[in-house]
Amino acid sequence: MTSDTAARFTARSRHERSGRRSAGVLLLSLLALVAAAVGLAWSPMLDVEQVEVLGSRRLPTAQVLAAVSVDRGAPLVAVDLTAVRRRVEALPYVKSAEVRRHWPDRVVVEIVERVPALAVPVDGGVALYDSDGVRLGGAVTLPRGVPLLRVAGGRPDADLVKAVVAIVGSIPDSVRAQVLGYSATSPEDVTFALTGNREVVWGSPDSGTDKAKVLLALLRRPATRYDVRAPAAPAVR
Helix, strand or coil, X not given: CCHHHHHHHHHHHHHHHHHHHHHXXXXXXXXXXXXXXXXXHCCHHHECCEEEEECCCCXXXXXXXXXHCCCCCCEHHHCCHHHXXXXXXXXXXXXXXXXXXXXXXXXXXXXXXXXXXXXXXXXXXXXXXXXXXXXXXXXXXXXXXXXXXXXXXXXXXXXXXXXXXXXXXXXXXXXXXXXXXXXXXXXXXXXXXXXXXXXXXXXXXXXXXXXXXHHHHHCCCCCCEEECCCCCCCEEC
């Protein structure tokens, strides 16, 4: 081996040893940073101090907090956000929930509530349903602005509720203000009573726009029964 070759070999060896030392130092530094981050995450400085509830209007905040069930002083990093969300979404009136950590010390629960869309008479008051047909609970009196539905059998299924909600949305505002209540035997057989001892036979939610136009025209004629089930061939009695 010539002197030049030996020199190059020695220099390369030194460079490789230096590179290995640098890589080792870098790895140790990264491990130290990870250890510090883990230690900080489990530090008492990052324990849960508050649970914040957003979007709760009908549902008492105390009921949401009970479902969250996260103790003050628990490590924020250890909170099972999925489990909390599932517990909150099991509550009445909760349509969906988002749960997130808010560093350094808060759990934030943001809920989207279900809104009563129909009320059905029951013993002691009314049962409330949302537009998906989910029963929300009960009320002693009919909430303002919630339509009343009387249904054969006393308890509607989800399809019937959805049908009636769709029909309510199709009725012109000027007519809806005169509605005293709705009744149905099925999603295809919906009627509603108007002031002045009048009745409208609407049928199914289909062709709602056409039925609304026809009904507005028919209501100009005095009658007790307006049948718009077939908007192309309505009937008045």
